[in-house]
Each structure stands twice: as C-alpha cells, then as structure tokens.
Amino acid sequence: GAGVSQSPSNKVTEKGKDVELRCDPISGHTALYWYRQRLGQGLEFLIYFQGNSAPDKSGLPSDRFSAERTGESVSTLTIQRTQQEDSAVYLCASSLRAGGPYEQYFGPGTRLTVT
Amino acid sequence: DQQVKQNSPSLSVQEGRISILNCDYTNSMFDYFLWYKKYPAEGPTFLISISSIKDKNEDGRFTVFLNKSAKHLSLHIVPSQPGDSAVYFCAARASGSARQLTFGSGTQLTVLP
Numbered sequence: 295g296a297g298v299s300q301s302p303s304n305k306v307t308e309k310g311k312d313v314e315l316r317c318d319p320i321s322g323h324t325a326l327y328w329y330r331q332r333l334g335q336g337l338e339f340l341i342y343f344q345g346n347s348a349p350d351k352s353g354l355p356s357d358r359f360s361a362e363r364t365g366e367s368v369s370t371l372t373i374q375r376t377q378q379e380d381s382a383v384y385l386c387a388s389s390l391r392a393g394g395p396y397e398q399y400f401g402p403g404t405r406l407t408v409t
Numbered sequence: 410d411q412q413v414k415q416n417s418p419s420l421s422v423q424e425g426r427i428s429i430l431n432c433d434y435t436n437s438m439f440d441y442f443l444w445y446k447k448y449p450a451e452g453p454t455f456l457i458s459i460s461s462i463k464d465k466n467e468d469g470r471f472t473v474f475l476n477k478s479a480k481h482l483s484l485h486i487v488p489s490q491p492g493d494s495a496v497y498f499c500a501a502r503a504s505g506s507a508r509q510l511t512f513g514s515g516t517q518l519t520v521l522p
Contacts, residue, residue, distance in 0.1 A: 298452070327509060336413070336498060336512035337453070344508065353509065385452055397443065398510065400452030 296320065298401035300386050306407045307376055315371045315404045319388030326369050327389075327398060328361055330382040337385060343369065344391070376408045412436045413501050415513035423521050428486040430516050432499030435480065439501040443510065444473060444484045447496045456497075457484070489520045 299318045307313050319326050328340040339353040343363040354360070358376075363369040373380055383405050387398040414433045422428045430444075440461040445453035459466040459473045459482070466473050472485045486493055496517050500510040 325508065329512075334514070336415075336514040337500075337510070339509040339511070342509055350508065387452070397455040397458065399455070400445075402450065402452045 298386055298388055298399055300384075300401040300404050302404055303402065304405045304407075306409060309378060309408055310375055312372065312374045313376055313406065315373075315384050315386075315406070317369045317371070317386030317388075317401060319367070319369070319386070320399055322366075322390070323388035323399075324366050324391055325389045325396070325398075326363055327387045328369070328371050329385045329387065331385060331403075332382045340371070340384075373406075376406075378408045381406055381408045411514075412439075413499055413511050413513040415497075415499055415516050417516050418514070419517040419519070421519045421521060422489045424491055425488045428484075428489045428493065428518055428520065430484040430486075430497050430499075430518065432482045432484075432513055433480060434482075434501055436501070436503060436511070437480070438503040439511075440504040441502045442473070442475060442482050443500045443502075444471075445498045445500060445512075446493075447498060447515070453498055486518075489518075491520045491522050494518055494520050 301316045324345045327342040329337040331337050341361045343349045358374045361371045383403040385403045387400045389396040389398045443458040444456040446456050447453040457468050457471045475482045496515045498515045499513040
C-alpha cells in the first residue's frame with residue numbers, strides 16, 4: 295500500500311518568507327508526527343497528533359512554527375518568517391496509534407533551504 | 410542535552426563480517442528502543458525494536474541487545490552486506506504520556522565488498 299508522502303520534496307525560500315509543508319500519512323494511521331533533521335544531526339521532534347486529541351506541541355522551537363491536521367488525514371507544517379537556521383529536512387511520520395509497540399513510518403522528507 | 414547518543418559517526422566493515430553499532434542513553438524513563446535505517450534522500454525505515462523488559466531481540470541478520478544497567482544498546486548485523494550501507498539511527502521512547510521518539514545523531518555504516 296501507499297506509504298507516507300510529503301510535498302514538496304525540496305523548497306528554497308528567501309529569509310522572511312512563509313512556507314507550508316504537507317504530509318499525507320498512511321491511511322488508517324491515527325498518529326502523525328513531525329520531525330526535523332539539521333545537517334549532521336539526529337531527528338528532532340517537533341509536534342505530534344493523535345486522533346482528535348490536542349496535539350503535543352512541546353517540540354516546536356518557536357511560535358513561528360505551527361501545524362494543523364484535519365481529522366486523521368493530511369497535516370501541514372507552517373513556518374512563518376523563515377530564518378536561515380530553519381534550513382533542514384522536515385520529516386513526517388505516522389503510526390497506527392501513538393506509543394506502545396507501534397512503529398513510526400516515515401515519509402521521504404522535505405528539504406528546506408532558507409537563503 | 411543529548412538523551413540518546415551515538416558516539417561513532419561512521420563505521421566501515423568488510424562484507425560478510427559483523428557490524429556492531431552502539432547507542433547510549435541517559436533517560437531512565439526510556440522503555441522502548443528502536444533502530445532505523447536511512448538511505449540518502451529517503452525517510453528512515455524501521456529495522457528492529459526492543460522493549461526494556463527484554464535484553465535481546467533477533468530478526469534475521471539483525472540482533473539488538475539492551476543493557477539497562479549500563480543504559481546501552483547495540484545493533485549487530487551479521488553477516489554484513491553491501492546493501493546494509495546506510496545511516497543507522499538509534500531511537501528511544503519514554504513511558505508515560507510521551508509518544509515521540511528521541512533520536513541519536515546516527516552512524517554511517519559502510520560495508521565494503
């Protein structure tokens with residue numbers, strides 16, 4: 295079946311502009327996560343959604359970052375007034391449910407470059 | 410403060426030999442550990458996991474060992490194959506309300522033919 299998809303695959307933007315990244319999780323997966331990976335570093339948790347519960351936003355680095363999810367489907371991560379330090383690969387993952395033995399399945403990521 | 414550490418950024422192994430990738434953690438609340446493999450331009454793919462109630466889990470050529478007292482886990486790949494060349498990430502999840510994974514910085518494994 296289809297895996298997690300993300301768009302765009304690459305995004306180059308000028309400092310100060312807003313960007314919107316999209317994630318389509320695996321159908322039926324109730325949990326959705328956003329991570330980012332800066333060059334040479336591990337994955338850094340940003341936010342996760344579980345069904346209709348309030349999202350866990352504890353990983354968002356600043357109020358310039360926000361994310362939405364419609365039900366158990368598509369999610370968008372928005373970065374306002376982008377800065378050069380926002381340059382990273384943004385990865386989305388979904389799992390059948392949050393926690394427990396449920397593995398997270400990752401999309402290919404969106405490479406964001408802020409010039 | 411890195412809660413999950415992979416101190417070796419790279420490892421080279423000859424084809425057919427054993428690859429051992431190491432991971433250390435500091436958070437005693439972690440109760441579930443996973444290894445992911447990542448090829449360039451792709452997202453990480455799940456490889457193998459282990460619960461803190463076990464000390465070993467095996468799946469084909471891949472075995473994960475957990476030493477809770479040392480807060481250390483390792484991934485053994487035997488025999489190593491050139492297709493195993495990738496970045497390997499160790500990840501951990503804490504018990505309680507946390508659901509996100511905490512990742513190490515990764516180890517680039519190169520299996521030489």
